Amino acid sequence: MPTDIEIARQATLIPITDVAKNAGVPDEALIPYGKYKAKVDTSHLPDRPAGKLILVTAINPTPAGEGKTTTSVGLSDALHRIGKKTMLCLREPSLGPCFGMKGGGAGGGKSQVMPMDEINLHFTGDFHAITSAHNLLAAMIDNQxxxxxPNDIDIRRVVWKRVLDMNDRALRQIVGPLGGVANGFPxxxxxxxxxxxxIMAILCLASDLADLQKRLxxxxxxxxxxxEPVYCRDIKADSAMTVLLKDAILPNLVQTLENNPAFLHGGPFANIAHGCNSVIATNTAMKMADYTVTEAGFGADLGAEKFMxxxxxxxxxxxxxxxxxATVxxxxxxxxxAKNDLGTPNADAVRAGAVNLKRHIENLKKFGVTPTVAINHFHLDTDEEIAVIQEMAAEFGTDAVICKHWADGSAGAEELARIVAAKADAGAPEFNQLYPDDMSLADKIRTVGREIYRADEVHIAAPLVKQLEQWEQMGYGKFPVCMAKTQYSFTTDPGRLGxxxxxxVEVNEVRLSAGAGFVVAVCGGIMTMPGLPKVPSAENIYLDENGQIEGLF
Structure with a gap:
């Protein structure tokens, strides 16, 4: 069975200028980054009514794999196949998981975005620009x-850290600057x-450059x-940071293996951030196409909830x-x-594990939308196991469709495309959000914990409640909450499946993202700087004798 990168190397790509032309992007809006990548200047695009928005989410991720990005690509290609003008909107991959444990983030099999090696490694430099803008602010804080x-900053209460697009546990907590008076105050x-x-969250939520600078x-x-709070504008860093981000804010245009257009833009993690591609890319795609397919990171308890x-x-x-x-x-x-036993047929285990799928379906219905289940097919799946998922999905009040896009490309997701297009055309009866703007921040956190994670109790220590109340008094009470939690379980324990x-749910820390416009609640043992696994993927990545990358995918 060929690997993803072997399949990608057999693809016939078309110039990005042709991809843009087919998608309706005028020449003056296209900024090529080589032959197969480009940025799109949205100010040069014609205005038209927005098309339909289709969200792809998943059950909780496991080492067995779910294939949410692969399904997003396959569905987008399949919508094209049945004659629907469609744009795909995904996040950009981070170098951290590429060299850590997760691997690349460009889809798989015959449902990939291209050029997948460049997308996974540096791409158009957006993440480097974000890293530079973030660390410029950090440097200017220490310089002041x-x-x-002059702003009388209390060095014990500086909350702005530095960032790096790599998993490195040794940098989670540091002391600096050291070396004496000439280097600053430790x-x-x-x-x-x-x-x-x-800044990643801000870039992905900003509507334009002016909004970006205000948020910064x-x-x-x-x-x-x-x-009293000290703001970035007090440091006088916001304008220079905007300069560093002036190109990064433009959506990146690439193509699928079937030469259909895709925007890849932004990449906040879904367990420690809000997990969605940029608002600019999504809005642009909806103005360019009749259907926009986008995804939200990890399971629906994290990505989909934050998307909504x-x-x-x-x-x-x-x-x-x-x-x-979902997968068998x-x-x-x-x-x-156990992972080593997954190749053995076991319909009873599928039935037992479907409680995870059921809970996600129930949760999504709370937002007013009944999801369609895409069964991402693996070659060892049995008819009996698939029948169990379809039977149980029917019990949960929805459809379950077998999808073979990994092996067959768009042809393998054609049935899913027809069902989803029909549902999108019908529209959700009434879209709901989980909580109103005027609910207290602590109650918003408790609501997500109880309604989505199904916790009996959400514990927020008294000092954290006091901090949330202070932020409300400062005018931030209407902000939504961004839950930072393990992606592997509805609980804060990654080992509790089903x-x-x-x-x-224990809330260990709260953080105010005043520029992005939300409050982060850190739950359980989640880290905002991940570490590498015992055997990182980087150990198996190399250039072969022809200079081609091996081991990354």
Whole structure:
């Protein structure tokens, strides 16, 4: 069986200028980055009514694999196949998981976005620009403190860390600058991964350059000795940061293996950030096509909830249809089967593990949209196992469609495309969000914990409640909440699969992202700077004798 990169190397790509022309992008809006990549200047695009928005989400991820991005690509290609003008909108992959454990993020099999090696490694430099803008602000904060501290910043209360687009646990907590007076004043700090940067979230939620600069200026970098907030605009860094991001804010245009257009733009993680591609890319795609297929990171308890409660709320969007991806293998793992035994047929384990799928379906219905289940097919899946998923999906009040896009490309997802297009055309009866703007921040956190994670108790320590109340008094009470939690379980324990009950969600920390426009609640043992696994993927990545990359995919 060929690998993803072997399949990709056999593809016949067309020039990005042809992709753009087919998608309706005028020449003056296209900024090529080589032969097969480009940025699109949205100011040169014609205005037209927005098309339908289709969200792809999934059950909780497992080591068995679910294939949410692969399904998004396959569905988009299949919509083209049945004559629907469609745009695909995905996030850009981070280098951290590429060299860590997860691998690339460009789809798989015959449902990939291209050029997949360049997409996974540096791409158009957006993440480097975000890293540079973030660290410019960090450098200017320390520089102000060094040169007399005109904003009277309390160095014990600087909350702005530095970032790096790599998994590196050694940088989570650091002390610096060291080396004496010439280097500044020592203080505790640390690094987050770039995809957890508030600037990544800002870039993905900004509507244009002016909005981007305003949001950058609104970032709270710390507090002065009177415990009053100090903003990025007080450091006078926002304009230079905007300059660094002036190209990164433009959506990136690429193509699928079937030469259909795709925007890849932005990449906030879904467990430690809001997990959606940029609002600019989504809005642009909806103006260019009749159907836009987008995805939200990890399982529906994280990505889809944040898509609804953060992205849709702040950008005025709503999904017209939702697809939830599941696999026989992943449901068997949720049913208690070990990874090494997944190749053995076990319909009973599929039935037991389907409680995870059921809970996600129930949760999505709370937003007013009944999802369609996409069964991402693996070659060892049996008819009996697939029949169990279809039977149980019917019990849960929805359709379950076998999808073979990994092996067959768009032809393998044609039935899914027809069903989803019909549902999108019908429209959701009434789109709901989980909580209103005027609910207290603590109650918003409790609502997500109880309604989505199904926790019996959501514990927020008294000092954290007080901090949330202070932010409300400062005018941030209407912000949505962004839950930082493990992606592997409805609980904060990654080992509890299925649909656990009787658990508690412990909120360990709250963070105000004043520029992005949400409050982060860190739950359980989640880290905003991941570490590498015992055997990182980087150990198996190399250039062969022909100079081609091996081992990344």
């Amino acid at each position: 403190i060094y040169w007399g501290n 203080r505790e700090s640390g690094f987050d991964i770039t995809v957890a940067s508030e 200026g609104d970032i709270i970098i710390g507090y002065n000795r009177k415990r 409660d953060i992205k849709c709320r702040l950008a005025g969007l709503k999904p017209d249809a939702i697809v939830i991806v 293998r992943a449901l068997k793992m949720n049913g208690g089967v 649909a656990p009950t009787g658990h508690e």
